[in-house]
Amino acid sequence: MKSFSRLTKEELYKLDNQEHCCDIAEHAGFILFGANISRTSIRYVTENPDVMGRYVNISRKVGIEPVVKQMTDGTVRYTAEIADAVQILQLLADLGLIDAKTGLVRHRIHDEMLEKECCRRAFVKGAFMSAGTVIDPRKNYNLEIVTPYFRLSQDLQMLIERIGFPFKSVVRKSKYVLYIKNSDTISDFLSYLGAFKSQMELLNIKIEKEIRNDFNRTANSETANIVKTINASVEQIKAIEQVDKIFGLDSLQDDLREVALLRLKHKDLSLTELGKLTHPPLSKSGVNHRLKKIMEMAK
Secondary structure, eight states, rough: OOOOHHHHHHHHHEEEEEEHHHHHHHHHHHHHEEOOOOESSSSESSSSSHHHHHHHHHHTTOOOOOOOEEEEESSEEEEEEEEOHHHHHHHHHHOOOTTTTOOOOOOOGGGGGGGGGGHHHHHHHHHHHOOOEEOTEEEOOOOEESSSSSHHHHHHHHHHHHHTOEEEEEEOOOOTEEOOOOHHHHHHHHHHHTTTHHHHHHHHHHHHHHHHHHHHHHHHHHHHHHHHHHHHHHHHHHHHHHHHHOOOGGOOOHHHHHHHHHHHTTTTHHHHHHTTTTSOOOHHHHHHHHHHHEEEEEE
């Protein structure tokens, strides 16, 4: 059975961008968050065939044809490599990934490429496809995007916050994790990416969980009330039996004797229910007042 994260990416795999500039932005998101980058090679690796398919398709849309291979070493992995040095240098320059002073590859987001909202959305989608996961909402609410590069993580966090999503950050096993755990925010983020089926699935699961929790709270409350009633009844019966042993119930006033006999006969009833059996009917506080008098006598 496919995971919730896998189904979400499968849904995103099928979405096409409206503009060519968005293809470039999405491609940049894929490379920055999923590829091993150098001046001589760009090697993209994933275990997800849908992610690899999307990466290859988006690469072709920007004029690049990576060489794809399937590797099996305990797990199935897919690699897509660009090895043409001239093409690599041009791509790195276009994406702003070459440091002008040192000539070294830098893992930073190039703002000029993301001036349009549609491009920002496409870039974040590429980043999520490469390095994101979303946990099955039946288990927990958590969506995250992971990278080994601190500055890149900071850049993405600032970008996503500017879009309107307050991701938090944490370091885990020498990697930088951006995450959200609020179900409503995760739902909105999935909608932003275009994963509307996954969003609806999350909302349906959330509703089911809330209904189940409400039922459990009600059941627990009712159980607690039953236990409370039983415990109180046991104490009251002990007191009545004590009074009967020492004084005899006939010595009680009529109103007290009536309540005492009803309690002995109906051990499991609440005070409200006992009150309905008296003549005339009594309120809960009225029954409680009479039983308290008997319990004082027993003391």
